[in-house]
Amino acid sequence: MGYCFKDLTATCQEDWRRYIEHDFVRALGTGTLDQNAFRCYLQQDYLFLIHFARAYALAAYKSRTLSDLRQAKAGLSTILDTELELHIGFCREWGISETDLAALPEARETLAYTRYVLEAGHRGDLLDLHVALAPCLIGYAEIAAWLNEQPTTVRGAANPFDAWITLYEGPEFQQAMLDEIAWLDARLAEVGPRRFQELSQTFSEATRLEVDFWQMGLDQRG
Ligand SMILES: Cc1ncc(CO)c(N)n1
Numbered sequence: 001m002g003y004c005f006k007d008l009t010a011t012c013q014e015d016w017r018r019y020i021e022h023d024f025v026r027a028l029g030t031g032t033l034d035q036n037a038f039r040c041y042l043q044q045d046y047l048f049l050i051h052f053a054r055a056y057a058l059a060a061y062k063s064r065t066l067s068d069l070r071q072a073k074a075g076l077s078t079i080l081d082t083e084l085e086l087h088i089g090f091c092r093e094w095g096i097s098e099t100d101l102a103a104l105p106e107a108r109e110t111l112a113y114t115r116y117v118l119e120a121g122h123r124g125d126l127l128d129l130h131v132a133l134a135p136c137l138i139g140y141a142e143i144a145a146w147l148n149e150q151p152t153t154v155r156g157a158a159n160p161f162d163a164w165i166t167l168y169e170g171p172e173f174q175q176a177m178l179d180e181i182a183w184l185d186a187r188l189a190e191v192g193p194r195r196f197q198e199l200s201q202t203f204s205e206a207t208r209l210e211v212d213f214w215q216m217g218l219d220q221r222g
Pocket residue numbers: 045048049083135136137140210213
């Protein structure tokens with residue numbers, strides 16, 4: 001008995017590193033990422049975030065206590081008020097209007113990842129759902145921190161993707177990550193090996209779907 005969030009990343013260390021240090025992320029950090037690859041990623045991410053907001057709404061629905069309900073609401077607010085706001089602004093700067101965004105066809109990778117998470121939530125309980133959501137929120141906060149540690153990362157006006165790093169390294173997103181880890185640590189502490197095995201499968205599947213999402217951007221399939 002007794003696990004914590006770090007045990008989840010430890011069970012899929014290779015996939016987790018492939019996600020955090022993906023070529024898309026590296027190129028974004030050095031500012032050398034193909035701009036069409038970024039545009040493709042941004043557009044699909046808009047669709048992605050809408051479904052992820054729905055997943056947090058599902059977490060709210062599945063909550064039995066006020067504190068769980070508040071945690072779900074915090075996730076929903078991070079997406080709606082922090083991420084999507086900036087995202088729409090970003091897209092505008094990159095010449096993509098909200099009408100364009102609403103008319104976008106969904107890439108397979110977006111479809112696979114978002115529906116996987118929603119399905120994990122429908123099938124399982126609140127912990128299954130939060131574990132399926134964890135690579136997203138916690139992963140991006142870790143990616144921003146990792147990028148800042150790399151000597152090759154270019155910050156400021158010299159990097160066209162600087163605003164992306166600023167969003168995810170920012171205090172609101174980093175705090176949301178810490179709160180989510182604390183929530184998961186408290187729940188995982190009460191879990192036995194069989195249940196942990198099940199949860200780590202969900203976590204590593206979602207991590208691999210994040211890797212595919214980066215790859216979609218890099219291949220400009222979105
Ligand atoms: C694909 C993806 N994963 C995670 C995040 C962070 O919320 C995001 N915006 N997009």
